[in-house]
Amino acid sequence: MNAALLIDFGSTFTKVCSVDLDSEMILGTAQAPTTVRTDISIGLKEAFSILKETTGIETYTARLACSSAAGGLSVMASGVVESLTLKAARMAALGAGAKVTRGFHHYLTNSDLKIIEAEPPDIFLLAGGTDGGNSEIIIHNAGKLAGLKRAFPIVVAGNRAAADEVQTLLESAGWEVHVCPNIMPELDRLDIDPVNEIIRSIFLSRITHAKGIDKAGEFIDGVLMPTPYAVLSAAVLLADGTEEESGAGGLMVIDAGGATTDVHSVYDGYEVSDDVILHGIREPRIKRTVEGDMGVRYNASTIVETTGKESGGGLSGSGKNGFFQGMDAREIGELLLEIGGHPEILFGDSKKEFDRALCKAAVHTAVKRHCGTYEKHYTPHGARYLQQGKDFTGLGTIIGTGGPLVNDSNPAETLSACLFDGREPDSLRPRKPEIMIDKKYILYAMGLLASIDAGKALRIMKKEIIKISQEQPDGNNR
Amino acid sequence: MNKTLVLGVIGADVHSVGNKILEYALNLEGFNVVNLGVMVSQQEFIDAAVETAADAILVSSLYGHGELDCKGLREKCEEAGIGNILMYAGGNLVVGKTPFEEVEKRFLDMGFDRVFPPGTLPQTGIDFLRKDLGLANISDGGGSL
Numbered sequence: 001m002n003a004a005l006l007i008d009f010g011s012t013f014t015k016v017c018s019v020d021l022d023s024e025m026i027l028g029t030a031q032a033p034t035t036v037r038t039d040i041s042i043g044l045k046e047a048f049s050i051l052k053e054t055t056g057i058e059t060y061t062a063r064l065a066c067s068s069a070a071g072g073l074s075v076m077a078s079g080v081v082e083s084l085t086l087k088a089a090r091m092a093a094l095g096a097g098a099k100v101t102r103g104f105h106h107y108l109t110n111s112d113l114k115i116i117e118a119e120p121p122d123i124f125l126l127a128g129g130t131d132g133g134n135s136e137i138i139i140h141n142a143g144k145l146a147g148l149k150r151a152f153p154i155v156v157a158g159n160r161a162a163a164d165e166v167q168t169l170l171e172s173a174g175w176e177v178h179v180c181p182n183i184m185p186e187l188d189r190l191d192i193d194p195v196n197e198i199i200r201s202i203f204l205s206r207i208t209h210a211k212g213i214d215k216a217g218e219f220i221d222g223v224l225m226p227t228p229y230a231v232l233s234a235a236v237l238l239a240d241g242t243e244e245e246s247g248a249g250g251l252m253v254i255d256a257g258g259a260t261t262d263v264h265s266v267y268d269g270y271e272v273s274d275d276v277i278l279h280g281i282r283e284p285r286i287k288r289t290v291e292g293d294m295g296v297r298y299n300a301s302t303i304v305e306t307t308g309k310e311s312g313g314g315l316s317g318s319g320k321n322g323f324f325q326g327m328d329a330r331e332i333g334e335l336l337l338e339i340g341g342h343p344e345i346l347f348g349d350s351k352k353e354f355d356r357a358l359c360k361a362a363v364h365t366a367v368k369r370h371c372g373t374y375e376k377h378y379t380p381h382g383a384r385y386l387q388q389g390k391d392f393t394g395l396g397t398i399i400g401t402g403g404p405l406v407n408d409s410n411p412a413e414t415l416s417a418c419l420f421d422g423r424e425p426d427s428l429r430p431r432k433p434e435i436m437i438d439k440k441y442i443l444y445a446m447g448l449l450a451s452i453d454a455g456k457a458l459r460i461m462k463k464e465i466i467k468i469s470q471e472q473p474d475g476n477n478r
Numbered sequence: 479m480n481k482t483l484v485l486g487v488i489g490a491d492v493h494s495v496g497n498k499i500l501e502y503a504l505n506l507e508g509f510n511v512v513n514l515g516v517m518v519s520q521q522e523f524i525d526a527a528v529e530t531a532a533d534a535i536l537v538s539s540l541y542g543h544g545e546l547d548c549k550g551l552r553e554k555c556e557e558a559g560i561g562n563i564l565m566y567a568g569g570n571l572v573v574g575k576t577p578f579e580e581v582e583k584r585f586l587d588m589g590f591d592r593v594f595p596p597g598t599l600p601q602t603g604i605d606f607l608r609k610d611l612g613l614a615n616i617s618d619g620g621g622s623l
Contacts, residue, residue, distance in 0.1 A: 080528060134528060380541050380542075
């Protein structure tokens with residue numbers, strides 16, 4: 001048999017997925033706790049032996065892994081203006097599968113440096129200034145970074161007129177510097193791909209080693225990418241297809257998790273009519289956002305608070321439009337305490353509704369932040385709309401993944417909380433997409449498989465990612 | 479290095495024709511033009527000017543609410559660290575038949591360096607830009623507006 005083993009070294013669990021490459025079938029999946037602190041191969045061997053019980057397969061023709069273990073890939077970024085070069089830098093880092101632990105704009109201060117030194121990132125992305133634009137700030141910031149004691153690779157992707165000086169400044173102080181083309185060469189143009197690529201190559205060449213993930217080396221052919229990048233690659237493949245086979249068209253993947261809720265989209269989002277005027281930076285077609293305050297386990301109380309305020313229901317979020325509608329504030333408080341003490345807890349039937357409300361609120365907020373907005377203005381020429389970010393109202397497909405959604409008994413209903421809502425007409429969320437679910441949790445695996453055979457990965461996704469939606473009535477999605 | 483100009487129509491104003499003509503004329507003249515288009519907020523003018531290290535901000539307004547829309551722009555530039563940037567305003571800046579001298583005074587008081595009435599040709603603005611940015615001397619000594 002010609003089979004591939006696909007591995008995700010997650011922050012909590014090491015997941016394995018076995019694929020028959022001839023019949024293009026998933027043979028089985030399994031997981032075991034990640035053991036990155038001792039030896040990452042222990043957890044892998046355990047997951048592998050569980051998998052072997054169901055598949056009986058001992059040898060694989062390909063064994064590929066992705067990783068978000070040991071804190072994933074952390075990036076700090078700096079730019080000149082928050083809504084311009086810093087935003088572009090954030091998007092580039094997220095698109096490479098990193099998490100952005102801090103963003104700085106304008107001049108780095110001494111207290112910023114203390115923050116950087118206290119929790120140094122895996123990579124620092126130094127941006128700022130359009131080509132020929134502001135150069136003082138990126139040069140100042142390079143000088144500040146050069147004086148730090150903790151070392152990490154620095155990717156420079158700012159004003160090309162300042163790049164030489166920045167590189168010399170940092171290299172003469174002994175820093176590892178990678179110079180990329182400017183992330184924002186002109187105000188209305190982004191160049192994100194080169195930064196994206198260099199971040200991933202640094203991840204492969206040194207971060208996996210620094211975090212001890214390469215200890216699994218003898219059991220696998222390689223750690224190819226950060227896990228979020230594998231998921232994003234799968235999303236791109238499923239949307240766009242291959243040269244031989246068409247894809248599913250524009251789509252959004254919503255990955256609800258215990259620590260974060262991620263949203264990936266492959267969609268243009270800028271097909272606008274005459275009464276719409278575009279503002280702000282033009283976002284890339286392939287976009288990823290990470291909500292670090294929307295993990296359904298580690299941020300449960302934040303989720304309740306955020307949505308509570310939004311729906312006018314006070315802390316409990318039990319107002320008439322709230323996700324926690326009808327729930328007793330005291331009961332919610334007790335459940336939150338329980339989760340706070342044991343984030344790994346899985347609630348039984350009686351408390352499932354609370355868990356679903358958390359998940360609904362998380363996907364609602366995460367998708368809302370991912371999508372663009374309309375601002376209606378009455379001008380002497382009639383109503384005009386200012387659009388910032390991407391318009392997803394016409395999107396065809398959303399796909400749910402991640403434990404809380406995959407294990408949900410009615411994920412279509414939970415996911416519908418993220419759709420367009422007539423009560424928030426300014427938020428350009430999908431109106432009537434088909435709702436699908438990654439039931440076997442294979443997206444990361446297909447992103448990995450795509451690196452050796454995109455056609456097989458595409459066909460397996462088309463089989464395994466299943467439609468679960470009925471048509472949703474407009475404006476009544478909570 | 480070419481001088482960089484940030485250009486846009488401020489407020490809820492959607493008049494785009496003059497904006498396109500100005501962009502074209504300024505480009506021909508060799509300026510590096512960052513055109514923000516129509517319905518541009520004060521913050522967008524400032525962000526663009528900071529990021530591109532612009533030499534001037536050129537604000538157009540055709541629909542009569544220019545005075546409201548432009549109020550405080552100079553102060554915000556000062557806050558953003560670009561208080562000395564050259565700032566022009568032009569167009570149909572206020573509603574009604576206010577004499578241009580009065581309009582000009584109001585905008586100069588708001589911190590604009592030059593103010594242009596409706597019907598000004600692009601070349602007039604360009605001549606002033608060249609002078610104010612120290613690019614070349616112009617023979618007519620500035621002329622009247």
